[in-house]
Amino acid sequence: MQIGDQDSVKKLWDAIRIRNVGADRVKEARLQTLMSEFDHLRMTESETIDTFAGKLFGIASTSLALGETIEESKLVKKFLKSLLRNFIHIVASLEQVIPSQYDSQDNDVWYLDNAVSNHMTGNRSFFSQLDEGMNGRVKFEDNPCVKIKGKGAILFQGKRGQQRPMKEIYYISDLKNDIISLGQATEVGYDIRMKDNYLTIHDADN
Known part of the structure; x- marks a missing residue:
């Protein structure tokens, strides 16, 4: 009806053409407003995870x-970045490390993991102190158990x-990667912080 009298x-x-240009501009403006809302969206104290995910x-x-x-x-990145700090254990557990999935040890990488109860490494040379008299076994999800050959300290x-x-x-010689347990870290007083794309660990001296 709007163009029939031409x-x-x-x-x-x-x-x-004019009508379509106008519609495109309206759509573009709505998208810009929507993306701004997306960028500024944060979970509030009164919201549940389901409510925030619904938004x-x-x-x-x-x-x-x-x-x-x-x-x-x-x-996913927006969801993880926007959760309140008291949900950090959920964030950490979303990407659990299963040790045997990795083919070789990378000396430059330590995995921050909430799925294991202890710090561990397969590289003996890392230790500044090592008690090889301590032994036992650690059980993994995809491996019945591996032998502990010592426990010690490493300088970071x-x-x-x-x-x-x-x-x-x-110290677990059969381990092919190096893991820092977030659970063990918080138990001894380390402060786990998540901001933007970074997860950091702070000791008592910050």
Whole structure:
């Protein structure tokens, strides 16, 4: 009805083009507003995880209806970054390390893991102190058990070059990677913090 009274093909086409341009501009403005809402969205103290996840899902659905898909990885990242600090154990456990999944030991990487109860490494040379008289076994989800061949301390270098010891680390020669237990760290007074793309561990001296 809005374009039916045009008396030429050119006028008809111009009317359709102008109408579509206007619709595209409205859609673009709505998407910009929606993305701003997505960027600023944070979980509040009164919200449950289900409620907050529902908000994210609602934004993603609206965005899709407007022709813009929010990638799943972006949604997951936003969800994890926006959770309250008291849910950090959930964040940590979402990416649990299963040791035998890794083919070789990378000396530059320690995995921060909430699924294991103790710090552990398979590299004997890391230890500044090691009690090889301590033994026992550790059980993993995909491996019945592995033998503990000692327990000791390892010096870690801080961001300003200072060295700090982390104690009570198991030496397990069969282990192919190195793990810091977030649970054990918090039990002895370390402060686990999550901000933006980083998860950090702070000792008593911060």
